[in-house]
């Protein structure tokens with residue numbers, strides 16, 4: 001083994017290495033730099049009274065955007081290219097990380113990107129994402145309600161069909177469907193290799209943000225395939241209609257069936273009831289509305305570990321972990337915080353973009369105050 005790699009898990013994409021038949025059957029564009037590091041958080045652990053607290057640094061999954069996005073988009077964009085599409089169309093809140101990341105990675109794959117956006121509470125991060133979307137060439141459409149999104153989507157699909165000769169591939173909100181889950185199935189296998197290499201103990205508990213459920217359910221399936229007993233705590237940050245046990249089962253079995261159909265040596269697994277927990281108690285008032293607890297968690301992560309989190313997803317997730325630690329529920333346990341947020345700072349680049357170039361209804365976000373907790 002080369003010097004410096006001893007004890008480190010060396011890998012590229014364990015899902016394909018362990019099941020080579022998948023490589024031919026599931027088109028994938030490699031976007032993420034894998035494996036992402038896993039590291040102890042000694043100072044944060046000390047502050048919370050936890051001896052074995054770790055972080056999975058998916059914030060470092062790629063320099064251009066990162067977070068949970070490259071893993072999510074590898075198979076969707078692979079499908080788009082395989083089918084000869086010219087563009088993808090997807091959905092999100094006005095400041096969506098998902099639509100911005102889709103624009104960035106679609107462009108890398110040579111595809112155009114259309115974003116159907118809906119209102120959300122105002123924030124500096126929202127403004128930055130909008131400006132970066134503009135800069136990276138997203139086609140942005142904004143609708144205030146679901147009927148507008150549906151009609152607008154049908155119109156854009158038709159318009160692009162005529163203009164480009166091909167209908168854009170529709171990627172669901174958050175990139176989550178059976179295919180979008182696969183990147184995080186691989187992440188579960190990646191973690192198993194890091195455990196085997198001694199980089200992290202097998203976590204008793206794993207905390208991860210849950211918006212459209214692809215990340216948490218993909219991990220659950222990957223961990224189950226890897227034979228790990230880790231309990232996944234998925235912290236809901238979106239409205240209840242987007243997150244449920246029923247949807248978790250649908251994604252879990254859908255992704256499992258997809259894999260099994262491509263390689264029959266992959267077993268069909270029962271849904272691991274006892275190892276999946278959905279948490280609703282850190283949601284606050286609404287999606288993307290910061291809470292005092294999430295902002296406390298963001299500050300503590302920055303002060304103790306120089307970790308850059310945000311109020312919509314990862315702050316609420318760490319707040320849940322902190323609440324459980326304070327209640328004594330994590331005493332003596334190995335705990336892993338899965339960081340899904342990009343650590344790329346877009347502020348300098350976004351500062352050079354004029355918001356007046358945005359479609360008129362989106363300019364309001366630059367002319368109204370941000371929410372009070374966004375300091």
Ligand SMILES: Cc1ncc(COP(=O)(O)O)c(C=O)c1O
Pocket residue numbers: 067068097098174176209210211212213214215216313314340341342
């Ligand atoms: C930073 C961040 N964390 C977590 C999530 C939620 O992941 P999922 O939609 O797969 O549940 C998102 C959104 O998609 C996100 O942008």
